Amino acid sequence: MEITCAEALVRCLEIEGVELIFGYPGGAILPVYDALNNSKIKHILTRHEQGAAFGASGYARTTGKVGVCMATSGPGATNLVTGLANAYMDSIPLVAITGQVSTAQVGTDAFQEVDITGITMPITKHNYLVKDARMLPGIIKKAFHIARTGRPGPVLIDLPRDVADTKIPFKYPESVELMGYKPTVKGHSAQINQAARQMMEAQRPLIYIGGGVVNAEASEELLWLAETIDAPVVATLMGLGSFPGDHPLFLGMLGLHGNRAANLAVTECDLLVTLGARFDDRVTGRISGFAPQARVIHVDIDPAEISKNVISHLPIVGDTKMVLEALLVRLEKKQNLAWRETIARWKEEFAPKYRERDGYLKPQYIIEEIYRHTDGNCILTTDVGQHQMWAAQHFTFKKPRKFVTSGGLGVMGFGLPGAIGAQFGQPEETVVLVTGDGSFQMTLNELSTAAEQGLPLKIFVLNNRRLGMVRQLQEFYCEKRYIAVDFSFVPNFADLAKVYGFTGLTVTSQEELQDALKTAFQKPGPVLVDCAIDPEENVMPMVLAGKDINDAVDCE
Amino acid sequence: MYHTLAVLVENSPGVLARVAGLFSRRGYNIDSLAVGRTDNPTISRMTIVVEGDERVLEQVSKQLHKLVDVIKIGDITAAPHVDRELVLIKVNANANTRGEVMQIAQVFRAAIVDYGHKNLTLECTGNQEKISAFEEALQPFGIKELVRTGKVAMLRGAKYTNITKTKEED
Numbered sequence: 001m002e003i004t005c006a007e008a009l010v011r012c013l014e015i016e017g018v019e020l021i022f023g024y025p026g027g028a029i030l031p032v033y034d035a036l037n038n039s040k041i042k043h044i045l046t047r048h049e050q051g052a053a054f055g056a057s058g059y060a061r062t063t064g065k066v067g068v069c070m071a072t073s074g075p076g077a078t079n080l081v082t083g084l085a086n087a088y089m090d091s092i093p094l095v096a097i098t099g100q101v102s103t104a105q106v107g108t109d110a111f112q113e114v115d116i117t118g119i120t121m122p123i124t125k126h127n128y129l130v131k132d133a134r135m136l137p138g139i140i141k142k143a144f145h146i147a148r149t150g151r152p153g154p155v156l157i158d159l160p161r162d163v164a165d166t167k168i169p170f171k172y173p174e175s176v177e178l179m180g181y182k183p184t185v186k187g188h189s190a191q192i193n194q195a196a197r198q199m200m201e202a203q204r205p206l207i208y209i210g211g212g213v214v215n216a217e218a219s220e221e222l223l224w225l226a227e228t229i230d231a232p233v234v235a236t237l238m239g240l241g242s243f244p245g246d247h248p249l250f251l252g253m254l255g256l257h258g259n260r261a262a263n264l265a266v267t268e269c270d271l272l273v274t275l276g277a278r279f280d281d282r283v284t285g286r287i288s289g290f291a292p293q294a295r296v297i298h299v300d301i302d303p304a305e306i307s308k309n310v311i312s313h314l315p316i317v318g319d320t321k322m323v324l325e326a327l328l329v330r331l332e333k334k335q336n337l338a339w340r341e342t343i344a345r346w347k348e349e350f351a352p353k354y355r356e357r358d359g360y361l362k363p364q365y366i367i368e369e370i371y372r373h374t375d376g377n378c379i380l381t382t383d384v385g386q387h388q389m390w391a392a393q394h395f396t397f398k399k400p401r402k403f404v405t406s407g408g409l410g411v412m413g414f415g416l417p418g419a420i421g422a423q424f425g426q427p428e429e430t431v432v433l434v435t436g437d438g439s440f441q442m443t444l445n446e447l448s449t450a451a452e453q454g455l456p457l458k459i460f461v462l463n464n465r466r467l468g469m470v471r472q473l474q475e476f477y478c479e480k481r482y483i484a485v486d487f488s489f490v491p492n493f494a495d496l497a498k499v500y501g502f503t504g505l506t507v508t509s510q511e512e513l514q515d516a517l518k519t520a521f522q523k524p525g526p527v528l529v530d531c532a533i534d535p536e537e538n539v540m541p542m543v544l545a546g547k548d549i550n551d552a553v554d555c556e
Numbered sequence: 557m558y559h560t561l562a563v564l565v566e567n568s569p570g571v572l573a574r575v576a577g578l579f580s581r582r583g584y585n586i587d588s589l590a591v592g593r594t595d596n597p598t599i600s601r602m603t604i605v606v607e608g609d610e611r612v613l614e615q616v617s618k619q620l621h622k623l624v625d626v627i628k629i630g631d632i633t634a635a636p637h638v639d640r641e642l643v644l645i646k647v648n649a650n651a652n653t654r655g656e657v658m659q660i661a662q663v664f665r666a667a668i669v670d671y672g673h674k675n676l677t678l679e680c681t682g683n684q685e686k687i688s689a690f691e692e693a694l695q696p697f698g699i700k701e702l703v704r705t706g707k708v709a710m711l712r713g714a715k716y717t718n719i720t721k722t723k724e725e726d
C-alpha cells in the first residue's frame with residue numbers, strides 16, 4: 001500500500017522510537033502535522049521555534065536520546081537556527097525537520113522560502129533537502145544514525161511541500177550505508193598500552209574530563225580509573241557531574257572561571273589525561289601556559305579535536321567508554337602520596353568562597369541553598385551569564401545528565417525552554433532553572449508552554465537588574481565605562497509568573513529565601529522565585545584575557 | 557607550502573558548497589579546486605591545492621573528513637605524482653605576429669583550437685610551471701582572455717586513491 005511521504009516520515013520517527021516532537025506549525029509543513037494526527041508521538045507546541053530547538057536539546061541532554069524539533073519553511077526554519085548552532089557547539093544529538101516550498105518553487109524567492117540547508121551547512125553535522133519522496137525513509141534513517149553516533153550533533157531535513165504529499169511504497173531500511181561516515185569508536189591498542197604505561201609512571205597525573213564522558217556514559221569507568229591511578233579530576237562546564245562532585249579526588253571546574261585548585265593542578269601535573277574534552281579557549285587561557293609540564297593524552301571520538309588547540313603527545317581516537325574499558329585491564333592500583341597531599345592542601349585553600357555584604361543576598365548562597373534543599377537530587381538548568389558560572393561553581397553535581405546548560409555557543413534564552421525539554425526527558429525529576437533577569441527575558445514566552453503542559457518547574461531568577469556578566473567585562477576591560485548593561489525597567493517577575501499559573505515569590509534576604517525554598521521544593525507545581533541579589537557581585541575567580549590559567553583574579 | 561589533496565566525495569547536491577564553505581569558514585586558503593565525476597558516476601573527485609603548514613594541513617584534512625559526503629582524502633604532495641592543468645588562451649595575432657605566436661605554441665606543444673582574423677585560441681596542458689611560462693610567453697602579444705582549469709593530479713605507479721580503502725584505513 002502506498003502512503004504519503006509525510007505519513008512515511010511520521011512512521012519513520014515512530015520506528016526510531018521518537019516519543020516527543022517540539023515544534024511549531026505552518027503552511028509548508030502542513031502535511032506532516034496532518035500525518036501526526038494519527039500517531040502516538042506527542043507534539044509539544046512551543047511559543048517560538050527557538051524554544052522548540054532548545055526544548056529538544058534539553059530533552060536530548062537529559063536522556064541521551066535524539067531530540068526532535070520541527071518547523072515550517074522560511075521564518076519557522078530561520079527561527080531554529082540559533083538552536084541548531086547551540087546543538088552543534090555542544091554536540092547535542094538532534095533531528096530538525098523543516099517544511100520547504102514546493103520543488104517547482106525552490107529557487108524562485110517564493111513566499112516563505114529560505115535556503116535553510118545552505119544557511120545551516122556550517123552549524124549542522126549534516127543536512128538533507130528531500131527532492132525525491134522515495135528517498136525519505138533512507139534519509140531519516142541516516143539522519144538519526146548521524147545525529148546519535150560518533151560525535152553527536154544536529155541533522156536537518158528539509159522537506160518540500162509537494163514531496164511531502166507524494167505517495168510512496170513504505171519500507172524502512174534496516175541498515176545505513178554511508179561511504180564517508182564511519183566513526184572510530186575503538187581506540188588503537190598500542191596507543192592504549194602506552195597510555196597505561198604513562199599512567200603507571202606518572203607522579204602527578206591529572207584527569208581532565210568533558211562532555212565526551214557524559215556522552216559516552218563512562219562515569220563508572222572514569223571513577224574506577226581515577227581511583228586506580230590515584231589521580232585528581234577536573235571537569236569542564238560540560239563535564240560536570242560525570243565524576244561525583246563530592247569525591248575527595250574532585251577539584252571542580254577548570255578554566256577562566258574555574259576553581260584555582262583545579263587550574264593549579266593543570267599547571268603542575270606531569271600527565272594530563274584528557275577524556276572527551278576539547279581544550280576550549282575558556283578552558284586553556286594562554287595556550288603556552290596550559291599544562292606546561294605535562295605529557296598530554298587525549299581521548300576523543302573526533303579526530304579533528306586532536307592537537308587542534310593543544311598539542312597532544314598521545315592521541316587516542318575512540319569512544320571514552322570503550323577506551324577506558326580497554327585501559328582498565330592494563331592498570332594496577334597505585335598511589336601518588338605526595339601529589340595527593342598537595343592537591344588536598346590546594347583543595348582546602350581554594351574551596352569555593354565569596355564575600356558577604358551586609359544587606360545583600362548573595363547569588364552563591366542561593367545556589368548552595370538550592371543544593372542543600374534538594375540534596376543535589378534535581379536537574380539543574382541555567383541560562384548564560386554570571387548566574388550560570390555561580391551555578392557551576394557552587395552546586396555539587398553528583399551524577400551525569402543533571403546539569404543542562406549552553407556552553408559552546410553560550411546562548412542566552414536557552415534556560416527556560418531547555419528546562420521544559422529536561423522535564424519532558426525526566427518527568428519524575430525536580431527540574432530547577434537558575435536564570436538571570438536578562439536571559440530570562442529572552443525566552444520567557446515559553447512560560448506559556450510550561451503552563452499549558454503542567455510542568456512543575458522551579459525557577460530562580462538571580463535578579464541583579466542588569467546584564468551582570470557584561471557589566472563585569474566592562475568593569476575589567478573598559479575601566480568601568482558601563483554602557484547598555486543596566487535595565488531601568490524590569491518587570492515584577494513574581495507577578496508575571498502568577499499570570500502563567502506559577503506560584504510567584506520575591507525574596508530579598510536569606511530568611512525570605514529559606515521560606516521560598518521550602519515552598520518551591522515542598523509544594524508540588526510550578527514556582528518562580530525572583531531573588532534580588534547583590535548587583536555588584538562578580539564571578540570569581542577570573543582569569544583575565546591573555547593570562548595563564550593559574551594566574552587568576554580572586555576575591556579576598 | 558602548497559599541498560595537493562585528492563578528495564573523493566559522494567556526488568550529492570551541495571557537496572561542492574560544503575567543501576568550499578568549509579575552507580572559507582575555517583580560513584584556509586584554496587589556491588585551486590578542480591572537480592568532476594569519476595568512473596563511478598555516484599562519486600566525484602576534487603583536486604584541491606591549499607596553502608598552509610603541516611598543522612594547517614592536518615586540520616584541513618581532518619575537517620574535510622568530518623563532512624559526511626567526503627569519502628576519502630589523500631595528500632599526494634610528497635608522493636611521486638603526475639599533475640596537469642589545462643589552459644585556454646585567446647591572444648592577439650595579426651598577419652605580422654601570427655607566425656611567432658604559432659611558433660611559441662609549437663614550443664609548448666599547445667594546440668590551436670580556434671583561428672580568428674585578429675586572434676588565435678590556444679590550448680595547452682602541462683604542470684603549473686609550464687602553463688605559467690606559456691602565459692608569460694604570450695603576454696607581449698596581448699592576451700584577450702584566459703581560463704585555467706586548476707590542477708588535477710594522480711599518484712604514479714601502482715598506488716592509487718580510490719574508494720576500495722575507507723577513510724579510516726589511511
Ligand SMILES: Cc1cc2nc3c(=O)[nH]c(=O)nc-3n(C[C@H](O)[C@H](O)[C@H](O)COP(=O)(O)OP(=O)(O)OC[C@H]3O[C@@H](n4cnc5c(N)ncnc54)[C@H](O)[C@@H]3O)c2cc1C
Nearest residue numbers: 210211212236237238255256257276278301320407408410
Ligand atoms: C559565560 C561562559 C563562561 C564559561 N567559562 C568556562 C570555564 O571557566 N570553564 C569551562 O570549562 N568551560 C567554560 N565555559 C564553557 C566553554 O565555552 C565550553 O563549552 C566548554 O569548555 C567545552 O566543554 P568540553 O571541552 O567538555 O567540550 P564539549 O563541547 O562538551 O565537547 C565534547 C568533546 O568530547 C568529544 N566526544 C563526544 N562524545 C565522545 C565519546 N563518546 N567519546 C569520546 N569523546 C567524545 C567531542 O568530540 C568533543 O571534543 C563557559 C561558557 C560560558 C557561556
Ligand SMILES: Cc1ncc(C[n+]2csc(CCOP(=O)(O)OP(=O)(O)O)c2C)c(N)n1
Nearest residue numbers: 385386387410412436437438439467468469
Ligand atoms: C543571545 C545572546 N546575546 C548576548 C550574549 C552576551 N552575553 C553574555 S552574558 C550576558 C548577560 C547575561 O545577563 P543575565 O541573563 O541577566 O545574567 P547575569 O550575567 O546577570 O547573571 C550577555 C548579554 C549572549 N551570551 N547571548
